[in-house]
Amino acid sequence: MIKFGSSGNGESFYAAGYKHTEEAAAYSKKLGLDCYEYSFGRGILVSEGKAVTIGEAFKAEGLEFSVHAPYYINFANPSDEAAQKSYGYVLDSAKFLKLFGGTRLVFHPAAQGKMSREEAVNLTADRLKVLRDYIYLNGYEDLYFCPETMGKLAQIGTLEEIVAFCKIDKVFLPAVDFGHINAREMGSLKTVEDYKQRLEYMISELGYERVKHFHVHFSKIMYGGKGEIKHLTFEDTVYGPEFEPLAIALKQLKLEPYIVSESAGTQMEDAAAMKRIYGNLDI
8 A cells, every 4th residue: 555654843843842752653653654765864862772762662552664775875975985884884784774663774776976977877787786785685575775866956866867776686676756856857746647657667677566666755845946945844845846746657657665754844734735735636
């Protein structure tokens, strides 16, 4: 089944007096949500014991769990020493994902730096093949590792690049951030057909069964000449993208991804809004 959830805790969670992520399990459930994403964006700052406790709270509420690996992963860094650190960030995140009881790990693939686009993409692909080997060596092949589409032009992570990376091995599952795609393509996602074109491309390249339960990030994002500037809320009427055309496309194509809201502060409410929009469609 399709699942909706938030990336972390929204402002309303803290305004209600809650402080601990364990409490977000019941709070998310009360909002009607189905999943939750924990961010290690600035590093793994939680103990192993705390991870187990958080995971147990979400399991008790029947919510699925994913993590976002540190933002500073860069598999196109020319330094092999830096690449080793990136492998470590992913594998450490996978260790904690297991402790949480989750199955999906989202990560940013790379930045282009001073290389040509082709050189950076090829180096990233080579490094992801090494990462694949580490994944199997460490017994993490029962997890999904989800390279994410990126919102800035200087980042590696067009939809086509992500799909190509996922062809390396079945452990890789696309994490498609439609706000990022819309930002790097200057507002390209407007109609149901705009979304269907991307989704059908993924299916044609990876197969329906692989794409059926892919990972989605969704938020409205301000953008400029270099792509993404900042995440917004569903109140924004300028930048988009809108969720309803995506919801229609997903229903028409019978796709059931995990959809995680990354709205700025209203991510829990906006995740619930997406679930309502999807549920009210008569298709």
